[in-house]
Amino acid sequence: xxxxxxxxxxxxxxxxxxxxxxxxxxxxxxxxxxxxxxxxxxxxxxxxxxxxxxxxxxxxxxxxxxxxxxxxxxxxxxxxxxxxxxx
Amino acid sequence: xxxxxxxxxxxxxxxxxxxxxxxxxxxxxxxxxxxxxxxxxxxxxxxxxxxxxxxxxxxxxxxxxxxxxxxxxxxxxxxxxxxxxxxxxxxxxxxxxxxxxxxxxxxxxxxxxxxxxxxxxxxxxxxxxxxxxxxxxxxxxxxxxxxxxxxxxxxxxxxxxxxxxxxxxxxxxxxxxxxxxxxxxxxxxxxxxxxxxxxxxxxxxxxxxxxxxxxxxxxxxxxxxxxxxxxxxxxxxxxxxxxxxxxxxxxxxxxxxxxxxxxxxxxxxxxxxxxxxxxxxxxxxxxxxxxxxxxxxxxxxxxxxxxxxxxxxxxxxxxxxxxxxxxxxxxxxxxxxxxxxxxxxxxxx
Numbered sequence: 001x002x003x004x005x006x007x008x009x010x011x012x013x014x015x016x017x018x019x020x021x022x023x024x025x026x027x028x029x030x031x032x033x034x035x036x037x038x039x040x041x042x043x044x045x046x047x048x049x050x051x052x053x054x055x056x057x058x059x060x061x062x063x064x065x066x067x068x069x070x071x072x073x074x075x076x077x078x079x080x081x082x083x084x085x086x087x
Numbered sequence: 088x089x090x091x092x093x094x095x096x097x098x099x100x101x102x103x104x105x106x107x108x109x110x111x112x113x114x115x116x117x118x119x120x121x122x123x124x125x126x127x128x129x130x131x132x133x134x135x136x137x138x139x140x141x142x143x144x145x146x147x148x149x150x151x152x153x154x155x156x157x158x159x160x161x162x163x164x165x166x167x168x169x170x171x172x173x174x175x176x177x178x179x180x181x182x183x184x185x186x187x188x189x190x191x192x193x194x195x196x197x198x199x200x201x202x203x204x205x206x207x208x209x210x211x212x213x214x215x216x217x218x219x220x221x222x223x224x225x226x227x228x229x230x231x232x233x234x235x236x237x238x239x240x241x242x243x244x245x246x247x248x249x250x251x252x253x254x255x256x257x258x259x260x261x262x263x264x265x266x267x268x269x270x271x272x273x274x275x276x277x278x279x280x281x282x283x284x285x286x287x288x289x290x291x292x293x294x295x296x297x298x299x300x301x302x303x304x305x306x307x308x309x310x311x312x313x314x315x316x317x318x319x320x321x322x323x324x325x326x327x328x329x330x331x332x333x334x335x336x337x338x339x340x341x342x343x344x345x346x347x348x349x350x351x352x353x354x355x356x357x358x359x360x361x362x363x364x365x366x367x368x369x370x371x372x373x374x375x376x377x378x379x380x381x382x383x384x385x386x387x388x389x390x391x392x393x394x395x396x397x398x399x400x401x402x403x404x405x406x407x408x409x410x411x412x413x414x415x416x417x418x419x420x421x422x423x424x425x426x427x428x429x430x431x432x433x434x435x436x
Contacts, residue, residue: 004169026341033334037094038436041334042324050147050333054322057337058344065344066159069352076163077355077432 015067022061029053089239093333095135102338108343108411109148111418116343117156117350118421120310121288125373126410127339128285133407140332143325145285147336148319151282152343157311159351165304167260170295171312173242173267174274178287178313181278181319188343189282196388203384206377208283213374216293221367227360237359260305266330275315278434281317288314289370290369292362303362304354353421356428361420362405369417 029036040049069075095101099361108130124145131141160166193201227233239247239261252265258265273294281287288310295306325331354362379402386394394402 029337041329042330043327050326050331053333054147054151056192057340058155061344062155065348069348074352076352
């Protein structure tokens with residue numbers, strides 16, 4: 001890891017905001033868990049509810065976790081493309 | 088639809104446990120394209136979650152995790168989206184057929200028969216494919232050419248030479264055209280395995296590597312696209328029945344998205360043969376875990392003498408913890424390879 005020092009760059013602020021948003025989503029999910037479960041497990045068209053929740057959480061939390069490791073200095077080596085095998 | 092599903096009350100211990108297993112599972116998935124799911128289902132069931140809810144919730148964390156992992160690895164240029172989508176479609180059919188086969192076995196032989204079937208598939212599939220992958224990795228290691236560029240094997244070259252007019256598709260991962268008819272059984276088998284043991288990648292990744300000649304890094308990254316397609320289809324199917332406990336799925340997702348980022352970053356530091364090492368080690372270790380549980384099911388079906396309750400419980404426990412060990416072992420290999428790769432990169436800089 002290049003550095004563990006965290007500076008408040010725009011990227012860091014974005015990550016922190018995403019983290020707060022992600023945490024907020026989880027708090028909402030568990031604050032209203034009975035309602036969410038009742039609404040999402042009705043079967044039929046209610047199938048869309050867990051699918052939408054999964055997509056929303058993955059976008060927000062996925063972007064946060066990516067920024068989180070980046071913020072701690074764990075970055076990919078290069079954006080390399082693997083060499084193809086010979087034909 | 089009548090509400091038939093029971094949802095458990097979550098305690099902090101359970102939440103932390105699922106988060107951690109999710110993290111380790113995500114780490115492994117980000118690296119080899121799949122894994123982790125085989126521990127999560129039994130882990131949830133041990134918390135009192137009904138089997139079908141455990142499978143459904145596992146599936147519902149899998150597709151968003153795979154999507155995030157595929158996106159991350161696509162940024163490294165490792166994903167062949169076209170191959171992933173084409174194999175994903177046939178894998179989806181495999182999942183549906185696999186689920187139906189499971190259901191028929193359950194109807195005919197009950198829950199124990201179904202569990203025995205799953206365990207036997209585990210052992211047979213992992214013994215054949217896992218041994219092959221691990222032997223290949225050991226061969227590369229012994230030859231001392233772990234840094235060498237991967238070359239297509241004889242099977243892949245043969246497959247590439249087959250020309251079926253009207254079915255040939257160009258795949259960027261191999262820079263060659265292959266008939267999509269060849270990818271159908273590969274995807275189908277991946278889906279069948281995913282429906283049976285929850286980890287289709289144990290067939291998907293090796294088949295891409297050895298049948299098509301896709302480089303290890305690209306095969307494991309492309310598997311994430313297949314997992315996304317399969318997971319989304321499976322989640323919709325289970326959600327239509329009202330079986331998804333979205334709380335469980337999102338707790339696992341919380342941990343697995345931290346892990347999948349590390350696993351994906353790890354692929355940029357390691358030598359490609361490490362994909363084979365990690366996959367082979369996990370497969371063979373999981374295989375041993377199943378060997379302990381098979382006598383329990385055989386005893387319950389009356390195929391062998393009756394085991395006393397204490398022995399059966401001990402064998403079940405040993406089996407579960409070996410599965411956990413498989414995951415932890417895989418994660419350990421990844422982290423070690425990542426650490427040494429980062430040190431090498433730092434020294435070279």
